[in-house]
Amino acid sequence: MSKKKLKKTYFIDISFSDSILLKTSVLAVKNNAIVAINGGFFNMKKGGSISYFEKNDSVINYTQYPRAKREKFDSIINGALIITKKNKLKIEIAKPEDFYKKSKKEHTVLLTGPILIKNSKPQSLPNMSFTHKRHPRTCIGYSNDSIFFVTIDGRNKNAAGMNLYEVQSFLKNMGCTNAINLDGGGSTSLWIKNKGIINTPSDKNGERPVANALIIKKK
Secondary structure (H helix, E strand, O other): OEHHHHHHHEEEEEEEOOOOOEEHHHHHHHOOOOEEEEOOOEOOOOOOEOOOEEEOOEEEEOOOOOHHHHHHHHHHOOEEEEEEOOOOEEEEEOOOHHHHHHOOOEEEEEEEOOEEEEOOEEOOOOOOHHHHOOEOEEEEEEOOOEEEEEEEOOOEOOEOOEOHHHHHHHHHHHOOOEEEEOOOHHHOOEEEOOOEEOOOOOOOOOOOEEOEEEEEEEO
């Protein structure tokens, strides 16, 4: 979607549930969205984002990585997905949570990652299986005039998924100047109004319930 059209007619937002997990399609319909993709990493047992998430200057979730996986998540979740109060999408290197908690400039902040492209340059990626193995992926990116909601299917006979280096190349070829990874794997879902889920989720139960979803809706 073009940024000009988004600013004039639509706005980008994050729909969420802080108590129970809901499918991307449910979060989209509840908020009268026209397009939605699944959002950040979440606690599959207790619900809620496992990384810092705030909206309207209220903290919804603080970072709550499992201790055993803290080092892994610290290397993955290195970016901040920001929606400003002027409905502008920004991707930046994550600042401390306390900075965002005190700042009143952001409408929405979600820590996620890793950052894939910054200022047109592919970013260094953590050396781990999460990076090197092919999986379903969900990403968001933008260029000077467009915003991209991207899902990549995998784990089935028709789609192998991508490793993060392949995702970087794919997004760069699409024209993204800035892009960041979101939760992927069995969570990867792309919903469009009047069409429903248009990708093929890899979760054994189909579309997986999640904690939040990025949506576009009319003003």
